[in-house]
Amino acid sequence: MALRILSKSFLSQRLATPIRHYATKKYTSSHEWIEINKDVATIGITDYAQNALGDVVYVEVPEVGARVEFDETVGVVESVKSTSDIYSPLTGEITAANSDVVKNTKLINRSPEKDGWLFKVKFEDQEEVNALLDEADYKKLTESDH
Amino acid sequence: MSSTKLTKFISPKISQCTLGRSATQLSSLPPIGYIYLGNVSYAKALDMQKQLCRRRIDEIYAGPHHSRIPRETRILADSLILLEHSPVYTNGRRNHGVLSVDEIARLRKLGCDYVETNRGGEITFHGPGQLVAYPNLYLKDHHLGTKCYVKGLEHTIVEACARLGIDADVVDGFPGVWVSHTQKVAALGTHVQKYVTSHGFALNCTTDMKWFNEIVPCGLEGRSATSLANVLAKQVRADVDASVGAVLPTVIDSFKAVFGCDVLPLEEVSPETYATIKQLLE
Numbered sequence: 554m555a556l557r558i559l560s561k562s563f564l565s566q567r568l569a570t571p572i573r574h575y576a577t578k579k580y581t582s583s584h585e586w587i588e589i590n591k592d593v594a595t596i597g598i599t600d601y602a603q604n605a606l607g608d609v610v611y612v613e614v615p616e617v618g619a620r621v622e623f624d625e626t627v628g629v630v631e632s633v634k635s636t637s638d639i640y641s642p643l644t645g646e647i648t649a650a651n652s653d654v655v656k657n658t659k660l661i662n663r664s665p666e667k668d669g670w671l672f673k674v675k676f677e678d679q680e681e682v683n684a685l686l687d688e689a690d691y692k693k694l695t696e697s698d699h
Numbered sequence: 700m701s702s703t704k705l706t707k708f709i710s711p712k713i714s715q716c717t718l719g720r721s722a723t724q725l726s727s728l729p730p731i732g733y734i735y736l737g738n739v740s741y742a743k744a745l746d747m748q749k750q751l752c753r754r755r756i757d758e759i760y761a762g763p764h765h766s767r768i769p770r771e772t773r774i775l776a777d778s779l780i781l782l783e784h785s786p787v788y789t790n791g792r793r794n795h796g797v798l799s800v801d802e803i804a805r806l807r808k809l810g811c812d813y814v815e816t817n818r819g820g821e822i823t824f825h826g827p828g829q830l831v832a833y834p835n836l837y838l839k840d841h842h843l844g845t846k847c848y849v850k851g852l853e854h855t856i857v858e859a860c861a862r863l864g865i866d867a868d869v870v871d872g873f874p875g876v877w878v879s880h881t882q883k884v885a886a887l888g889t890h891v892q893k894y895v896t897s898h899g900f901a902l903n904c905t906t907d908m909k910w911f912n913e914i915v916p917c918g919l920e921g922r923s924a925t926s927l928a929n930v931l932a933k934q935v936r937a938d939v940d941a942s943v944g945a946v947l948p949t950v951i952d953s954f955k956a957v958f959g960c961d962v963l964p965l966e967e968v969s970p971e972t973y974a975t976i977k978q979l980l981e
Binding site (some may be wrong): 607608610624631640 | 762765766767791792793817818819820844845846847848849872874875887888889890891892893894
């Protein structure tokens with residue numbers, strides 16, 4: 554009898570909690586965020602970065618289909634008459650680029666970690682992902698850094 | 700802009716201008732080495748900056764996974780490169796390919812060159828009588844973000860003008876330094892790669908304004924450029940020497956006051972960086 558109760562509760566537990574897939578969010582010390590979903594990473598600049606830049610007036614994003622190496626320049630963001638190069642934190646192929654942000658540059662300031670995403674990379678090297686900062690480390694960085 | 704008053708900038712007391720840095724951060728800033736190169740062709744200076752930045756980035760980010768190495772282990776230092784150019788119009792990254800072939804030919808016929816660059820900002824003029832400054836800083840060593848760095852450049856010029864008895868201001872949303880609602884005395888445009896800066900600002904000392912009449916400077920319709928000499932003449936102080944050579948020490952002192960670090964001759968701060976810049980200009 555006890556065994557049946559045990560196995561029944563075990564079964565209902567398994568049905569009640571389906572396996573979900575969560576996207577992982579990582580960061581770089583140059584204030585980019587990287588949202589990993591299976592083998593595709595969405596990349597943008599953090600709220601900290603957009604605040605340090607000022608109002609964005611011009612954006613360049615990479616071409617879809619282009620192959621990028623880790624740390625290669627993939628775009629530009631301009632604010633206060635300064636162009637700041639954007640670098641790819643991962644090696645792989647550009648699968649998407651945000652054309653909305655090119656037309657409406659203020660998206661980066663208003664929604665840097667959501668609508669202001671810059672590009673997506675289908676990455677190849679899990680080691681590169683593992684080397685990125687997690688949220689706790691990034692928070693520590695922004696508290697001590699400028 | 701017409702409805703916005705000029706933001707009255709109160710020239711900061713040296714001790715109060717922090718550009719957002721804490722006291723601890725301010726106490727450990729690296730020195731900057733200044734170097735005055737006289738007249739250098741724009742193309743040569745641009746190439747020198749590109750190569751200098753490349754060398755600095757390679758040195759700074761030589762750690763594992765391109766992480767940065769501590770300042771003490773590095774050889775190349777920050778520099779404040781000061782010079783003048785022969786007449787040239789330059790344009791910013793966002794205007795690549797925007798000017799028509801005819802328009803470029805027209806500008807070249809005036810007797811000067813036209814160069815498109817990777818800096819921010821729009822079209823401007825460089826030429827004799829204009830002090831051009833190219834700070835090559837690693838912003839992380841100075842605990843500066845882009846916005847604060849640009850503010851620092853603007854405040855440096857405002858401070859230099861103040862020391863010459865000229866009331867200049869910054870205007871929110873319009874980078875550069877203004878002596879009135881419509882007249883700009885200094886233009887600004889920089890490029891930041893991995894926190895390493897290039898390009899900088901251009902202060903009209905005794906520049907011939909005729910060159911600015913041929914363009915819409917910085918893409919701002921209805922506004923014009925002016926020079927320190929013009930402003931001093933209006934103040935009936937045309938006897939004050941506003942030449943590049945005379946203004947140079949004031950700009951260097953103002954840079955030091957605003958950025959809060961030592962600004963000394965580059966040969967003293969870093970003979971290696973001095974030699975590198977000289978060699979890149981050969």
